Each structure stands twice: as structure tokens, then as C-alpha cells.
Amino acid sequence: MEEQTTLNRKTASRLLLINWSRFQREIIRLEGSTLITGINGSGKSTILDAMTFLLTGNTKFNTAAKDRDRSVLAYVRGDTRSNGDSRYLRGKDKAVISYIVMEFWSPVDEQYQLCGVVMESPNCTECKMQNWFVIRDARLEDANFCEIKDGNLYVTPKNELHVHGKLIKASEFKRKEEGTSQLLRTLGLRSDVHTYRQKIMKMMAFNPENNIDKFIQDCVFDAGNIQSLANLKEQRQKFEEIKALYERLSQGKKKLEELEKVVQEYEEKLRRYNVRRMMFRYQDTVAISEQQEESIRRAEFLRKQLKDLEAKYEIALRDYNAANERLTICRSNQDFQNMQSQLSGLEHQIENMSRDLTDLEKDIATLTKLEEQIGALLNWALPELNEEDRRVGTAFSDPEIAADRKLSAFFSLKTQLTQEKEKISADLVHIGDAVKELQDEKIEVAKTIRQLENNVMTYPKEAEAAKAEIKKAFAEDGIDTDVRFLAELVSEVKEPKWRRAIETFLGRKRFFIIVDGKYCHRAMEVLHNSKNYSATVVITDKLPDTEAQEGSAAGILTVPNVYARRYVNYLLNGIHLCKDLEELHDFPKGGLMEDGGLAKSYAFSNMDIRKTKIYFGQDAIKLQLKEAKKQEEQLREELAHKEEELKVLREHKDELEKLDLNEDHYKMNAPLLHAEQSEKKRELEKALSDLKNNPDFVAILQEQEAAQAAVKTADSIRQKAEQDIIVNKNETAHEEKNQFELSGKLKVAENQYLELEREHFELKKEMLSEYEKLRERNGRSIVVTEKRLNELRNEVENNLVKNMEDIQIAYCRIAGGDMNRRGPAFIVYYRGLYQDLANVQIERASESLQEQAGKLESAFMNDFVAEIREKITAAREEMDNINRELRKIPFGNDTYKFIMEEKPDRQVFFRISNKLNAYMDNPEVYMNSLRNDEEMERDIKEFMDLILDSEDESEYTDYRNYFTYDMEITSRQGKEEMQAELSKKQGSASNGEKQTPYFIILAASLLQCYPKDKCCMRLGFIDEAFSALSKERIEKMVQYFEENNFQIIYAAPPEKIASIGSYIHSTVSLVESGRYTHVVEGLVKVS
Known part of the structure; x- marks a missing residue:
């Protein structure tokens, strides 16, 4: 065979059709490129449908005629689409088995191969059993596809099919997808079935489009979608996931920052409320203290009043004495006067002596009190006092000790006690300052603890x-x-x-x-x-x-x-x-x-x-809080110790203040004088008693009765004065009782305040300062009302808490948290979240985002862009090769050339591609460079976003969409050449001029499936071939196909035999015989 000399083509040599449409059992010899001819309806397209179905699984039959009613079932059953029982050539309910088998010659393997499909239809409604098979080193006659017995055709089921006498295993039969793929691989093709089917069907249907750009794009170049798109999408998905996480964290961070502002406002209002709450309790202690002081002042007034009343009482007493004196005047006789004078002298001496004794007793009482005070001071205030002075200092009231010795001891005591008093005063200042410093430090520590407990560093x-x-x-x-x-x-x-x-x-x-x-x-x-x-x-x-x-x-x-x-x-x-x-x-x-x-x-x-x-680490707040509480406890103990020291010093100072150290206020000889005066008084009282017992004196006393009335009147006045004194003393007692009750109230108020002070110790200093300002401004001790306190509490607990909870819930919606975690109790929780989110999570997400952005850009540049550039380079080379071949083959006066031009809307890619030339045409080299080309960086981002955001991914992933396509036609008119683009000649060219470029495009398209350097099938199908081409153009087209080693199967009516048949290898005629069609062979090309 002539075609066997073509070493890079697996040539189809024969076609077997069994029970396919009007063909019962026909073998068609394919002598290279073959013309199948016959009248309309004879089955030309049916043969092409059979071969395309076998090779690609195509079921869109008779595409050229746009006949949608044809199907595998209709072909297998022999559906004539007529009415009645004779509609199906092979019966309605009878099971039918059909075969389509093509025989190929492989010059490289030097053997024949059979590629076929077997179809089984149990009835006229289904034909689901379709199995493809490939048999190597076999010809049609080597298999028992069918036999004729007694004039009847018997078709072999697939489970009984033998080749060279051996049964074909069930595993050799494949379903359509796997079977067609295996068949194409056997015939040397590496194109996927879908792509190959599209190219074959476009050539067979031959439907020229007005859009030459799309026609060239679809038919000449392989779709060649970028394989790295999946990885790019995966990297983009990861990037978007990390970006979504980062954005969610960022939104959460902003929401937590918004929350922090509200929380700070809440805490500030709460602090102000607590200051007012402490003030509310503190002002009670001040008010009660003021009432207590007022009561003390009242009692002091009553004491002063008592002195006045006592003075009045003294006047009444003098009046009363005057009345008595009247009684004495009545006794005017000389005896009475002499005796009275003697009596008065004795009484006067006794009275003066009694007065002196009273004064001495007071002096002794003062000395006794001094003894007691000194005795209490000996242990702590007078540790260095000598024993003798100690003994004398506690015995000032002893009449046996000389006054000079007492005075000497007193001066020793005075010197040491004065020094001790000065020392205590200095210690009070020093320790007082220390207490204030400790209190201030404790307040600051308390503030720190409160902040740390609120998760604030x-x-x-x-x-x-x-x-x-x-x-x-x-x-x-x-x-x-x-x-x-x-x-x-x-x-x-x-x-x-x-x-x-x-x-x-x-x-x-x-x-x-x-x-x-x-x-x-x-x-x-x-x-x-x-x-x-x-x-x-x-x-x-x-x-x-x-x-x-x-x-x-x-x-x-x-x-x-x-x-x-x-x-x-x-x-x-x-x-x-x-x-x-x-x-x-x-x-x-x-x-x-x-x-x-x-x-x-x-x-x-x-x-x-x-x-x-x-400060380092997420547990820093916890550790600081632990240390701060430890420090607070140390300060508390130290402060308690200092305050106790201060209390003792103040008590000692009070004791020293109570001690009168003025020697002029003490009469050291009073005990001795008191003893001497007491003895003299006893002698005078004995003399007075002797005088009063004289009988002469009794008569004189009777005269006193007359003056009794006057004495009685004076006495009533005296009693009234005495009653006023009693009332005064009762009122004084009432004030003392009131002071006692106020002391109890003050203790309760102080306890209530101290409870708040312990809870909010850090606010004490601020509260006291603010209270003094308000007290001075308002002029009263009560500066905060319960109504105002309730208003502040409502503002904090209602408005601010509501705002806080709304933001907390909003954050939980963003972060997917538990919405029950809301309110002031969770302030610390959300602050902890913010610290972890802002300082750890978002930083890690940012780092991951940058890392993933690098991976995304790497996948984009090193894979995606590099792959597109590679495919575009290959496409340009392929286009150059096709144009080189086209220059050698003129079609009449015309030659053709494909044109590829970069699309204007793809310039961003071509800018990137061109700039990569400076980086050894290697995107990775650029990615590892300094990347200081702002335009390049902008283009990379823009192009990547265009690709990944495009609704139609093929718009950017199919390299063919980066160009516009056309065909340049050069026409010779005498000695001149005229050039025109096909897209601009669509309306003015003849049908032949229109069809020729499209055939060239379709042939170029098929060439992509048939690699030049491999031995493979190179079939092509043209239905209703060259309907508008001139004889000269037909010759050139056939020449083009043959020079590119195509094996073309043409289908055309008989009138085309003269114009087509003379340029191809063989012609097969279809002849109808009754309801069936038969093949007539033997019309081979004549030289």
C-alpha cells in the first residue's frame, strides 16, 4: 500500500460496519485519503458518524446536516423513522448486536491493529451496553465478529468474541471514557478525548464563523489551560483563609479596643461612683462627729452655767447669813456680847484653821495625784532615775520626808520628763511621716492591684x-x-x-x-x-x-x-x-x-x-499581681506596726501633757503643816465646847427666835438657787448620755466607711481631697445625697453596662465566642483576650499572611506566569512553523499567514513578561531580587487579582485569550501583491475565498493533535467537502492535507467526484439495495 511508506502515520486501512443504520455487514477499504460518495440519504454521513463515534465517543451525529434525531440507538436498531411495524430494520423487540471496527496499519510496529466498539440493544428503547476494545497484531478476518448461515447474519456477542481462535477477556472491554482514551493512546495520540473530539467535529461540520478571531483561537491552538491554576487557587485559598483570619482578628481587635474605651469610661464612672459612695459613708462619720462636738460644747456651756448658778447660790447664801446676823443683833446685852465675842474669836480661829486645812488637803491631793502619775511613768519615761528619787517621787504626800528632799527629787524628775517629752514629739513627727508615706505607697499598690485584677498592665x-x-x-x-x-x-x-x-x-x-x-x-x-x-x-x-x-x-x-x-x-x-x-x-x-x-x-x-x-510573657499580669499582693500585705503589716507605735507615742504624750511640771504649783511641806494645824484645831474646838456649855449663855439664845422668820425667807431663796443647780446638772447628764449614743452611731458609721475603705483603699486620698473641696464650697458636712448616689449607680449599671454588653456580644459574633460571657464580670476576660490577640495572635496571623503572600506570589510568578509564557512561546513557535509551511503552498493566486497580536487588555501581563527578560527570563530570579520596581510590583498584584477574581477563569488561564487572531491573505494580481486581513474580507470575498482559509485553520488545528515526531493516526473528516471551492483550490487543499500526512475521509454527492475524486487516493460509492446500503469499491486514483 502506498500509505504504508508514510512512517509517521498509523493508517486506517479498512472499516467494518455490522448492524449500523442501513449497513448490515459492510467492509470499506480506505486507500489513504478516501472519498465516500452517494446520493442524499445513502449513508455517507452515517459512515463518518460511525468512525467519529468509535474514535471519540461522539454522539452528535450528522453535524453538517444538523440532524438532531440520530442516535446510537437509532443507528443500531436501523430506525427509518417511518410508521408501522417496518420502522426498525432489525425489529422492535429483538435483541441487536452491532460492531464498528477500524483496521489500522502501524509502519513502526509493522503490524495491524483493530480498534472497535460493540453495542448491544435488548429492545427499541435502550442501548446502554457500549464497550470499546483494542486488539493488537490482528486484521478484520482474524476475529469472529459475525457469520452468515443459510442466508442469515449471526453477530457474535462480546462474551463470545475470539481473535486468532482465543476468547477476548471481559477486562479488555472498556466503557466509553476509558475505552476512547485507550484507543487514542494506542493510535499514538496524547491529546485528551474531549479536545480531539472538538477538533474532529469542527472539521467535519465545517461551519465558518464571521468571528475569525474566535475560529482561529478555538481550532488552531490547543486549549492548554494552565495546570498550575489549581495550585495557585489553593495558595490563594490559603491566603484568603489566613487573610480572613487576620481580618477577623483585626475586626475583633478593633471591637475589643472599642470595648476597652467603653470599659475605661465604665471604670472611670464606677470609680467616681465608688468615690461618692465612700464619701456618702464618710460624711456620716463627719456629721456625727460634729454632733458629738456640738454636744461636748453644750456640756461645756452647762458647766460654765453651773459656775454662774453657784455664784447666785453664794449670794443667796450671804442673804441667808444676813438674816442670821439680824438674829445676832438682837442679842445686844454686854454679857452676851462679851461671851459672843469670846465665842466668835474661838469660832473664827477654828474657821480660819479649817480653811487652812482644806487648802492643805488640796495641796496634799495634788501631791498624791503627782505621785500616781509619776508611778505610772517610772517604767517607760524614767528608766534612768536613781532609786532614792524613785522612792521620793512616789511619796510626795509623806509628812516624814523633808520638803527640800522632795523638791530636789521633783527637779530631777522634771529634767528627765522634759527630755522624754521632746523625744516623743520628735518621734511623732518622724513616725507620722513614715505612716503617711506607707499609706501613700499602699494606695498606689492598691491602685496597681485593681488595674492588674482588671487585666491592665x-x-x-x-x-x-x-x-x-x-x-x-x-x-x-x-x-x-x-x-x-x-x-x-x-x-x-x-x-x-x-x-x-x-x-x-x-x-x-x-x-x-x-x-x-x-x-x-x-x-x-x-x-x-x-x-x-x-x-x-x-x-x-x-x-x-x-x-x-x-x-x-x-x-x-x-x-x-x-x-x-x-x-x-x-x-x-x-x-x-x-x-x-x-x-x-x-x-x-x-x-x-x-x-x-x-x-x-x-x-x-x-x-x-x-x-x-x-513584664514579659502572657502570664506577666498574673505574676505582677501576685507580687503586688505580697507587697500590699507587707505594707499592711508595716503600716499596722507604725500606727501602733504612733498610738503608743500619742498615749505617752497625752500622759506627759497631763503631768504639771511647774514646781510653783506644788507645796512640798503641806503634809507636815497639815499635821501641825490639825493638832491646834483640836485644842481650839475643846475650848469652844467648854464655853458653849456655860448656863449663862443659854438665856441669851432665846432672843434668837424672833429672827427665825427672816432666816426662813432667806433660806427659800437659797433653795431655789440650789434647785437651778440641780437642773443644770441634769442637762449636763443628758448631754453626756447623748455623747454616749453618738459614740455608738459614730462607731457604726465608721465601720461602714472602713468596710468601703478596705474595698477601695486606693480611692481614699482622692475621696478625702474631693470631700474637703465640696464641704468648703457647700458649707456643710453632708455633700452627697442618696438620690444623687442612686443616679450615679443607675448611670453605671444601666447605660454603660448595656453599651459594654452590646460590644461584647458583637465581638463574640465576630470571634464565635460564648455570648453569655458579657457584663462587668468579664472585663478581665476580654482584656486577656485583647492582650493575646493584639500581641500574639494577630502578629502570628500577620506573619503567616506575609509568608502565604510570598507563597502565593511565588506560585503566581514561578508557576502560573512561567507556564503561560512557556505556552505562549510554544504557540508562537507553532504559528511560525505553520506560516512557514503556508508560504510554500499558494492557493491559486493567494497565500495565507496566521497573525497573532497581543490584546491591549492583556498588556499588564506582557509588561511583566517583557521585564522578566532582564531577569534571565526566570520569574524566580526576579522574586529573589530586591523587587524595587514599583510598576512591576503593581502589575503583578493587578494581574494576579484579575485572574483570581475573574468569573470566567479561562479568560486568563487559557493562553489563547491573550491574543487576537486573524489571517493575512496575500493575493497576486499580475506583478502586484495585495495584502488583506481575512476578518475585513468577510463581506466581499467569494465562497471559495471564504472557505479556503477556514480549511487551513481546521487543518492547522488538527495538526496540534498529531505530533510530527511520533507515529500516530492522522485522520480527518470533511462532510459535504469543498462545496464552494474551485477545482484549483480543491487541488491545493488536498495537496496541503497530503503534505502534512493527513488521511482525510471526504463525504460528498456524486457530482463532486470529478472535482474531488481525481485528487485523492480512492473513492467509495454507496448504493442502495432495497432498505439497505452496500459499498462499491475500486475507484482508485489514476495517475
Whole structure:
């Protein structure tokens, strides 16, 4: 056979049709390219349908005629689409078996191969059993497809099919998808069945489109969708997932920041409310104290009043004495007067002596009191007093001790007690100051504890002020970025035992401010202009990017933030963690021990790590809170001790203040004088008694009765004065009772206040200061009403709590949290979430996002863009090869050339592609470069977004869509050449001129499926072939097909034999015989 000399083509040599439409059992010889001809309806297209069904599984039959009623079932049953029982050539209910088998010759293998499909239809309604098979090294006659017995055709079922006498295994029969793929591979094709089917059917249908661009794109080039798109999408999906996580975390962070503002407002209002609540209780203690003081003043007034009443009483008493004196005047006789004078003298002496004794008794009482006071002071105030002075000092009332000796002891006592008093006064000042300092420190610690319990870390005020100022400036500039301390960004110390040593070494560097590198310079400007001399901004954009060194202090710190990580590495990579002094000695430039031993710059020192506050790690607040509570307890004990000291000193001072040390106020000889005067008084009283018992004196007394009436009147006045004194004393007693009751009320009020003070000790100083201002302004002790207190409570508990809960619920919706976690009780919980989210999670998500963005860009540039460039390069080379061949074959006066032009809307890709030329045509080289080409970076992002956001992914993933296509036609007219684009000649060209380019395009399309360097099938099908082409164009077309080693099967009516048949290898005629069609062969090309 002539075609056997074509070494790169597996040639179809014969076609067997059994029970296919009007063909019962026909073998068609295919001598290279073959023309199948016959009248309309004879079955030309049916044969083409059979071969395309076998090769590709196509079931859109007779596409050229657009006959939609044809199907595999109709072909197998022989459906004539007529009415009545004779509609089906092979019966309605009889089982039918059909075969389509093609025989191919492989010049490389030097053997024949059979490719076939067997169909089994149990009735006229179904034909589901369709199985493909491939038989190597066999011809049609080697298999028992069918036999004729007694004039009847018997078709072999697939389970009885033998080749060379051997039964074909059931596993050799494949369903359509697997079977057609296996068949194409056997015939040397690597194209997928779907693509090959589309190209074959386009050629067979031959339906020229007005859109030449789309026709060339669809028919010439392989679809060639980018295989890396799946990976790019996967990377994009991962990127979007991480981005969604980052955005969700960012939204959560913003919501928690919004919550923090409301919480701070809540805490401020709550603080104000608690200040007022403490004030409400404190003012009761003040008011009751004032009532108590008023009662004391009233009692003092009554005491002064009593003196006046007593003075009145003295006047009444004098009047009363005057009445008695009248009685005495009545006794005017001389005897009475002499006796009375003697009696009066004795009485007067006794009265004077009694008065003197009374005064002496008072002096003795004063001395006795002095003895008692000194006795109480001996143990603590007079430890150095000698024994004799001690004895005398406690016996001033003893008449046996000389006055001079007593006075000497008194002066010794006075000297030492004065010195002790001065010492106590100095100690009171000193300890009082210490108590105030301890109280202030305790208040600050209480504030710190309250903040820590609310999950709020406290930092140095100067650093906080600088941080706040930078945040404010950023907000005014519209910069949305975090401003944080280095300490906030260290999420974990992997080995906690080193924490204090590392933090002590870093010191205030822990509070250096970290911002995103691109905003670093702005932060520096803000700090410079603020004149804050205590804060520091890290120059993050200049930090070297290094790895944490193993064994260094940097290596045990977890720092998600990239800039904080760089700074920690810069500070601590050179600090080696040493287990002992010997190891430290080996690192003189930088070594650190757990106990604070430090080697730095060839010098050793001990750092005091005991008082270092912990700031690193997510548990820093917990640790600080523990230390703060411990410090609070120490302060409480120390303060209680100092206050007890202060109390004792005040008691001692009060005791000393009560002691009168003025020697002029003491009469040391009073005891001795009292003893002498008492003896004299007894002698006078005996003389007076003797005088009164004289009988002459009795008569004189009777005269006194007359004056009794006057005495009685004076006595009633005296009694009235005495009654007034009693009333005064009763009122005084009432005030004393009132003072007692007020003392009880004051104790209750003080207990209520002290309970609040213990709960909010940190607010005491502020409350007292504010209370004094309000008291001075209002002029009264009650400055807070219960109504106002309730208003403040309602404002806190209703409005602010409602706002807080709304934001907490909104955050839970974002983060998928438990919405029951809302209200003030969860403030600490949400602050903990924010610290973890802002300083750890979002940093990790940002790092993952940047890493995934790199992977996405890498997948895009190194895979996607590189693959497109590779396919475009191959397509351009293929187009150049086709055009090179087309230049050699003129079609009449015309030659053809494919045109590919870059689409304007794909210029972003071509800019990227062209710029890659400077990077060795390798995207990876660019990805590893400095990437300082802003336009390139913008184009990469724009192009990637276009691809991944496109609704029709093939618009960007199919490289063919990056060009517009046309065909340039060069026409010779005499000596001149005229060039025109096919798209512009659609309306003016003849039918032949229109069809020729399309056939060229279709042939070029098929060439993509038939590799030149492999031996493969090179079939093509043209139905209703060359209907409008001239003889000359037909010859050129056939020549084009043959020179490209195509084996074309043409279908055309008989009138085309003359114009087509003379240019091809053989012609097969179809002849109808009754209801069936037969094949007439033998019309072979004549030279």
C-alpha cells in the first residue's frame, strides 16, 4: 500500500460496519485519503458518524446536516423513522448486536491493529451496553465478529468474541471514557478525548464563523489551560483563609479596643461612683462627729452655767447669813456680847484653821495625784532615775520626808520628763511621716492591684505618656497601626527561670516603643517634638534581620512581631545563658547567669534581680499581681506596726501633757503643816465646847427666835438657787448620755466607711481631697445625697453596662465566642483576650499572611506566569512553523499567514513578561531580587487579582485569550501583491475565498493533535467537502492535507467526484439495495 511508506502515520486501512443504520455487514477499504460518495440519504454521513463515534465517543451525529434525531440507538436498531411495524430494520423487540471496527496499519510496529466498539440493544428503547476494545497484531478476518448461515447474519456477542481462535477477556472491554482514551493512546495520540473530539467535529461540520478571531483561537491552538491554576487557587485559598483570619482578628481587635474605651469610661464612672459612695459613708462619720462636738460644747456651756448658778447660790447664801446676823443683833446685852465675842474669836480661829486645812488637803491631793502619775511613768519615761528619787517621787504626800528632799527629787524628775517629752514629739513627727508615706505607697499598690485584677498592665508613666502621644499623632494623621512597648510583644519566656535575669538586664529597654517600620520616622518626629526625655522609640526600619541564636537569651523568648523579634535578637543574641560561673567565664563579651551574674565587655558584675517587676510573657499580669499582693500585705503589716507605735507615742504624750511640771504649783511641806494645824484645831474646838456649855449663855439664845422668820425667807431663796443647780446638772447628764449614743452611731458609721475603705483603699486620698473641696464650697458636712448616689449607680449599671454588653456580644459574633460571657464580670476576660490577640495572635496571623503572600506570589510568578509564557512561546513557535509551511503552498493566486497580536487588555501581563527578560527570563530570579520596581510590583498584584477574581477563569488561564487572531491573505494580481486581513474580507470575498482559509485553520488545528515526531493516526473528516471551492483550490487543499500526512475521509454527492475524486487516493460509492446500503469499491486514483 502506498500509505504504508508514510512512517509517521498509523493508517486506517479498512472499516467494518455490522448492524449500523442501513449497513448490515459492510467492509470499506480506505486507500489513504478516501472519498465516500452517494446520493442524499445513502449513508455517507452515517459512515463518518460511525468512525467519529468509535474514535471519540461522539454522539452528535450528522453535524453538517444538523440532524438532531440520530442516535446510537437509532443507528443500531436501523430506525427509518417511518410508521408501522417496518420502522426498525432489525425489529422492535429483538435483541441487536452491532460492531464498528477500524483496521489500522502501524509502519513502526509493522503490524495491524483493530480498534472497535460493540453495542448491544435488548429492545427499541435502550442501548446502554457500549464497550470499546483494542486488539493488537490482528486484521478484520482474524476475529469472529459475525457469520452468515443459510442466508442469515449471526453477530457474535462480546462474551463470545475470539481473535486468532482465543476468547477476548471481559477486562479488555472498556466503557466509553476509558475505552476512547485507550484507543487514542494506542493510535499514538496524547491529546485528551474531549479536545480531539472538538477538533474532529469542527472539521467535519465545517461551519465558518464571521468571528475569525474566535475560529482561529478555538481550532488552531490547543486549549492548554494552565495546570498550575489549581495550585495557585489553593495558595490563594490559603491566603484568603489566613487573610480572613487576620481580618477577623483585626475586626475583633478593633471591637475589643472599642470595648476597652467603653470599659475605661465604665471604670472611670464606677470609680467616681465608688468615690461618692465612700464619701456618702464618710460624711456620716463627719456629721456625727460634729454632733458629738456640738454636744461636748453644750456640756461645756452647762458647766460654765453651773459656775454662774453657784455664784447666785453664794449670794443667796450671804442673804441667808444676813438674816442670821439680824438674829445676832438682837442679842445686844454686854454679857452676851462679851461671851459672843469670846465665842466668835474661838469660832473664827477654828474657821480660819479649817480653811487652812482644806487648802492643805488640796495641796496634799495634788501631791498624791503627782505621785500616781509619776508611778505610772517610772517604767517607760524614767528608766534612768536613781532609786532614792524613785522612792521620793512616789511619796510626795509623806509628812516624814523633808520638803527640800522632795523638791530636789521633783527637779530631777522634771529634767528627765522634759527630755522624754521632746523625744516623743520628735518621734511623732518622724513616725507620722513614715505612716503617711506607707499609706501613700499602699494606695498606689492598691491602685496597681485593681488595674492588674482588671487585666491592665501598668508601665512607667513617662513611657505611657509618649506612647499615648504617638498614638494620638498617628490617629490625627490617619495612620492605623499599633504602638506598643517591647514588653507587650514578648509573648512567652520558654524557660521561666531566666525571666528575672533577662528582664533585669534589659531594664528600661523593655519599655522602648515599637511601631511598624514604615511609620518609624513619624514616631521619632512625635517623640522629638514632645521633649519627653524618658521615652525611647526603636528605629525599627533600620534593624538587621537576624535569626535568634541558640543558647542565647534571645533564643528563649517568643516574639511574634517581626520588628520586636529583630530588636530582641539585636539586644540578646550576644548574651549567652550560662549555668555557672565557669561557663560565664568563657563568655566575657556577653554572658548571663540565672541569679543575675553578668559578664559584659570583659567585666563581671552582680545584678540585683530581687525587685525587678515582671513584664514579659502572657502570664506577666498574673505574676505582677501576685507580687503586688505580697507587697500590699507587707505594707499592711508595716503600716499596722507604725500606727501602733504612733498610738503608743500619742498615749505617752497625752500622759506627759497631763503631768504639771511647774514646781510653783506644788507645796512640798503641806503634809507636815497639815499635821501641825490639825493638832491646834483640836485644842481650839475643846475650848469652844467648854464655853458653849456655860448656863449663862443659854438665856441669851432665846432672843434668837424672833429672827427665825427672816432666816426662813432667806433660806427659800437659797433653795431655789440650789434647785437651778440641780437642773443644770441634769442637762449636763443628758448631754453626756447623748455623747454616749453618738459614740455608738459614730462607731457604726465608721465601720461602714472602713468596710468601703478596705474595698477601695486606693480611692481614699482622692475621696478625702474631693470631700474637703465640696464641704468648703457647700458649707456643710453632708455633700452627697442618696438620690444623687442612686443616679450615679443607675448611670453605671444601666447605660454603660448595656453599651459594654452590646460590644461584647458583637465581638463574640465576630470571634464565635460564648455570648453569655458579657457584663462587668468579664472585663478581665476580654482584656486577656485583647492582650493575646493584639500581641500574639494577630502578629502570628500577620506573619503567616506575609509568608502565604510570598507563597502565593511565588506560585503566581514561578508557576502560573512561567507556564503561560512557556505556552505562549510554544504557540508562537507553532504559528511560525505553520506560516512557514503556508508560504510554500499558494492557493491559486493567494497565500495565507496566521497573525497573532497581543490584546491591549492583556498588556499588564506582557509588561511583566517583557521585564522578566532582564531577569534571565526566570520569574524566580526576579522574586529573589530586591523587587524595587514599583510598576512591576503593581502589575503583578493587578494581574494576579484579575485572574483570581475573574468569573470566567479561562479568560486568563487559557493562553489563547491573550491574543487576537486573524489571517493575512496575500493575493497576486499580475506583478502586484495585495495584502488583506481575512476578518475585513468577510463581506466581499467569494465562497471559495471564504472557505479556503477556514480549511487551513481546521487543518492547522488538527495538526496540534498529531505530533510530527511520533507515529500516530492522522485522520480527518470533511462532510459535504469543498462545496464552494474551485477545482484549483480543491487541488491545493488536498495537496496541503497530503503534505502534512493527513488521511482525510471526504463525504460528498456524486457530482463532486470529478472535482474531488481525481485528487485523492480512492473513492467509495454507496448504493442502495432495497432498505439497505452496500459499498462499491475500486475507484482508485489514476495517475
